[in-house]
Amino acid sequence: MNSNVHHRKPRLVFFQWDHQPNANAAGYLLLHMQQQAKCLATHFDVVIISRDCDYAEICDRYEPDLTLFESGYRSHGSRRIKITNTNTHVAVPKLGLHNADPWCDRRAGFLSDMEQWGIETYFAIATMTPEYMPAVKENLFVWPNFIDPEVYHDYGQQKVIPVTLTGQVYGLYPWRQTVFPMIRDRYPCLVSPQHAYESKLASQLLSGEAYARALNASLVVPTCGTMGGEVVRKHFEIPGAKACLVTERTAAVEAAGFVDMENCVFVDGHNVVERLDYLFAHPDEIQRITTAGHSLIHSRHTVNHRPQIYQWFLLNKGLQFGEKIIQSGPFGELAKVKRVAKHESVHIVGKASDRALLNQGDLLLEQDRVGEAKHCYARCLDYVSYLPEAKFRLAICALREGDADRAYDLLVDLVKVTVIEYGAVDPDPVEWAYFLLALICKGQLERARRLQDFYPSLSHEEFRRARLVIAQLGCSGGVVAGLYGRERKSIHQVPDRSDSEWLTWFDNILERCQQPDLANVLRQAPAGGSGTSAKVTAPYFKGDAGWRLRLYSGVDGLMVKLRLTNLRPNVPPLPEFRYLRHLVRALVPKSQRGAMRWIRTALSWPPV
Known part of the structure; x- marks a missing residue:
């Protein structure tokens, strides 16, 4: 037998979106996708499939040891591919890759994809993703960002640029909004234009070697990890190209190994000028910090330092009953542990600004201080204008204020994002449940009944309760008991209530939405059954439409x-x-x- 057989790399089929060059897209986005494939190739024989395909045919042709499915991407000119027959070749392990920001509004689409493809284990590129998708964090690992050392290294450029300011500066980046103007108004700067990903001018932005050389010619380069306290590629690209990283102190950045005044400089709006004045007055300090930052990146954060997917593959092959796989941290290795030991993966518990506002709003809403809660949720949209958790909670506030039309419009928009803009097979189960409830609150009970089975694979506790309401209001023929199948995961967290508490809550919502007849029937209906003895007949088709x-x-x-x-x-x-x-x-x-x-x-x- 050929000895090379024993040493061949395992074959990985990577179902990657069609990220073909787009004349209007930022060049660095395509580079990121290429670098992900390059990183996987350090451990696998990688076959990339970027077209609509039949999974069974692909597996028959390439005989993979592992398959990886990219999903949840917020397209910037890329095309989501269609994959059929994923229920075949069950012996081949499958992984999902959430290749997006943790707060992305395509997360519900990602979870729908995973359900349709029969995938139960996921990797994410963002360290904060477990905090944004807590329903799946037990099976979620981090394959964090990195650099390609062939692009980001010391080119020996003369340090002719005191400060380079690069990256977008808007609500998502509050640290940059505060710090960048203070730096720009005081020091000579090379300022990159803030073209959005989708802008026709995005292709003019520096990328690849040109960008790396500009960084290498700079003394200091500030960046941040957004309002979520994330570790973005710039955190690694800047010191990787041997420039001094100036950034915000966050738990995720520290988990990556950054230490203030040792291999980077932590600043905020109060001390940025003082610290930069000191550094420019002590060039030897800049050089020392820059050298240490460069060493950190090239020893821990390149394409050669991201074996997590390969580690999972090896561990999963020998996984025994009663064992599970955990990760020691977002940049850490994976290991097997006994389930009885109750060890869990170590995730970053940061101070994401939107999460803090959501929690504050939830406490206010629990106290029926709806106006104040709305203010908190609306402030989340100042950071991320499409944040689904904030929009969903604003819909709940609208129901609490008796504005069923407003709630309905918000929920329609959420469902549209997932099933139309993203193209998932079905929406988030909680969003769909409350869409049906909003219809009921608008007096369109029969319409809700007709739609309740439109997505037959959806199953969730909140959806069960929505169906229970439809049954108790006399628009269903039987008892609704239990879930229809395995509960679908949702990106939303709802208050923990018993059925009786929840029904009392919704009874109150109906009263506020000027549906006293429906509220009265719901109060009289037997718990868990059909309220046919007092059912309300509501017109399905109303008005001119x-x-x-x-x-x-x-x-x-x-x-x-x-x-x-x-x-x-x-x-x-x-x-x-x-x-x-x-x-x-x-x-x-x-x-x-x-x-x-x-x-x-x-x-x-x-x-x-």
Whole structure:
């Protein structure tokens, strides 16, 4: 037998999004994706699949030892690929890769993908992701950011730039908003323009070697890890290119090995000028810190120092009953432990500003101080305008204030992000449950009943309770008991209540939303059963748009009867989700859609 067989690398098939070069995209985004593949190749024979494919056919062709699925990316010109037949080749272990910011609004899409693909173990590139997805943190490991030392190293550039200011400066980066202007107004600076990822000018930003050389020619370069206290690539790129890192002190940065005035400089708005004045007056100090930072990065944070996925692969092969895999920290190694020992992975417990505001708002909401709670949740959106946890809580506040229309609009937007913008098979189960509840609060009980089974794979405690309400209000034919299947994970955390406490809470919500008849029926209905003895008949189609709603409902029902579920859109049959637009896209070839213009005009559809 050939001795090389014993030493071959295990084969990893990496299902990566289609990150082909985009004329308008920032060049460094594509480099990040290429560097991830390069990092995996240090331990694996990597096969990258970036096209729509059949999982069974890919496994038959490449015979992988492990498969890795990229998911949850907030596309900047990249295309999410479609993968079918993932329920085959069960002997091949599968991992999910959350390749996104921890607060990203595609997290619900990521969890939907994982459920559809049968994946139960995940890696994330962000150290704070476990704090943002606590429902899955037991099976979530960190494969943290790193640099390619072939790009980020000491080029021997003359230090002709006192300070380089690079990166975006808006609400997500409060430290930069405070510190950058103070630096810019006092010291000579090279300032990079703040082009957004999606901007047509993004392609003009420095990337790769040009960016690394600019850093190498700089004395000091400040950056931060956003309001979430994350470790971003710049934390490693700056000292990796042998410039002095000036940054914010956070738990994640310290976990990466950074120590103030030893291998970096921690500053805030109160001492940044004082510290930089000292450093520029003592160039030997800058050189000492810069050299130590460079050594830290090249000894701990390059493509050669990220074996976590490979470690999981080796440990999982020999995993015995009663054992599990844990990680010693976000930059640490993985190890096997006995489950009875109750050891857990060590995650960063930071001081993310949005998490603090959410917790504060939750305490206020519990005290029925709805206005103050709303203020906290709205402030979260100053950091991340699309933060789903804040929008969901604002919908709850709207229900508490009796504004069912506002709650409905917020929940529609959340569902749209996941099933339309991201393209997941189904939405977050908690968002869907409260979407149905908002319909009930709007008096559209029958509409909620018709939609409750639209996503048959969804199962969650809050969704069960929404179905229980529909049953007790007399719009379901039986008892709702227990979950329909394994509970789907949600990005949302809701108060821990018993069924009776929850029903009392929702009874109050109905009263506030001017639905006293529904509230009265809910109070009279037997717990856990159908309230047929006092059921309320609420019109499904109301107002001038009734004929359109009948059409949407009828068309969707016809798709089910004709067994065309594979062509049925994954969006609810409602005009606000553009159901017919998605149906036309599924049924009509793109070349023939022009013939449908007369229908679109008659029905006032949006353009296809």
